[in-house]
Amino acid sequence: MKIATYNINGVNGHLPILLKWLKESQPDIVCLQELKAPQEKFPIKEITEAGYNAVWKGQKSWNGVAILSKGYDITEVQDSLPGDDEDVQSRYLEVIIEKIVICCLYIPNGNPYPGEKYEYKLSWLNRLKKRADELLDLDIPAILIGDFNIIPTPSDVYKPEKYKNDALFTEEVRKSFEGLVNSGWKDSLRSLNPDKEIYTFWDYMFKAYNRNAGMRIDHILLSPYLESRLENVGVDKEVRGWEKTSDHAPTWIKLED
Structure with missing residues (x-):
C-alpha cells in the first residue's frame, strides 16, 4: 500500500499537475492540503x-484538506481537530481506510513570529x-500525515x-x-534515511x-502498530520541477499489505 501526502497549493489551479502525478505514481491513498477551494468547488469529477x-x-x-483512495472505502471519523469548537479553519480530516486511522494535517504556518498566528499554531x-x-x-x-509546517532539526533545512x-x-x-x-x-x-538530505518544499x-x-x-508519522510494515519511503522531487507546479513535492511511504 502506497500512501502519500501532497500540499497541492490550489487543487483547481494545479489540477493538471495532480492528475499527471496520480497517473504516473499510482498511490493508493493521498492526503492533500491547501486546497484553496470551497466545498462545492472541489474537482470530484476529475478525481473520480x-x-x-x-x-x-x-x-x-x-x-x-482532502483524502483520496483508490480501491478502498473511506469512512470519515471527523473533519476538525477536537479541542476548540470555535476553530473554523479547515486543517484536519480523520478517516479510516483498511482498518488504518489516517489523520490528514495542515498545521498552521504560524508566521509572523511572535504574534497571534504563532499562538494559534x-x-x-x-x-x-x-x-x-x-x-x-x-x-x-494510525498515521499522522501532511504538511506539518515544522522543520524538525537543522539538518532538515538549507x-x-x-x-x-x-x-x-x-x-x-x-x-x-x-x-x-x-x-x-x-x-x-527519517527512520529509513537517518543521514540523508531530504527536502519536501522549495520556495518559489x-x-x-x-x-x-x-x-x-x-511528514508521515506512524503509530507503533505500523512500524514493522514500513517498506520504503520517498519524495517525488521531480514533480516540484514541473511547470506551474506546487511549491511542495509529493511525499510517500509504502507499507506491507
Whole structure:
C-alpha cells in the first residue's frame, strides 16, 4: 500500500499537475492540503475519472484538506481537530481506510513570529498532541500525515541559521514534533534515511528549487502498530520541477499489505 501526502497549493489551479502525478505514481491513498477551494468547488469529477474516491473539507480562498483512495472505502471519523469548537479553519480530516486511522494535517504556518498566528499554531499543536496520545492509547494502526509546517532539526533545512526566528523552526515548535516522536510516533522518512538530505518544499522565490535550497516540512508519522510494515519511503522531487507546479513535492511511504 502506497500512501502519500501532497500540499497541492490550489487543487483547481494545479489540477493538471495532480492528475499527471496520480497517473504516473499510482498511490493508493493521498492526503492533500491547501486546497484553496470551497466545498462545492472541489474537482470530484476529475478525481473520480482518475480512479479515486474522496472525502474533503474545503474552505474559500485558503486551507482545505482532502483524502483520496483508490480501491478502498473511506469512512470519515471527523473533519476538525477536537479541542476548540470555535476553530473554523479547515486543517484536519480523520478517516479510516483498511482498518488504518489516517489523520490528514495542515498545521498552521504560524508566521509572523511572535504574534497571534504563532499562538494559534502552538494551541493547534497542543490539541494535536492530545489526539495523537489518544490514538496511541488505543494501540491501533494510525498515521499522522501532511504538511506539518515544522522543520524538525537543522539538518532538515538549507541554511538553518536563516530560520532562527521563523515559526517553522522555533524551539517550541520543534519540541512539539520531538514530543510526538518521543511518545511513540515514528518519523518514517527519517527512520529509513537517518543521514540523508531530504527536502519536501522549495520556495518559489530566488530559484530555490534550482539551488536545492529546501526544507523538510511534510511528514508521515506512524503509530507503533505500523512500524514493522514500513517498506520504503520517498519524495517525488521531480514533480516540484514541473511547470506551474506546487511549491511542495509529493511525499510517500509504502507499507506491507
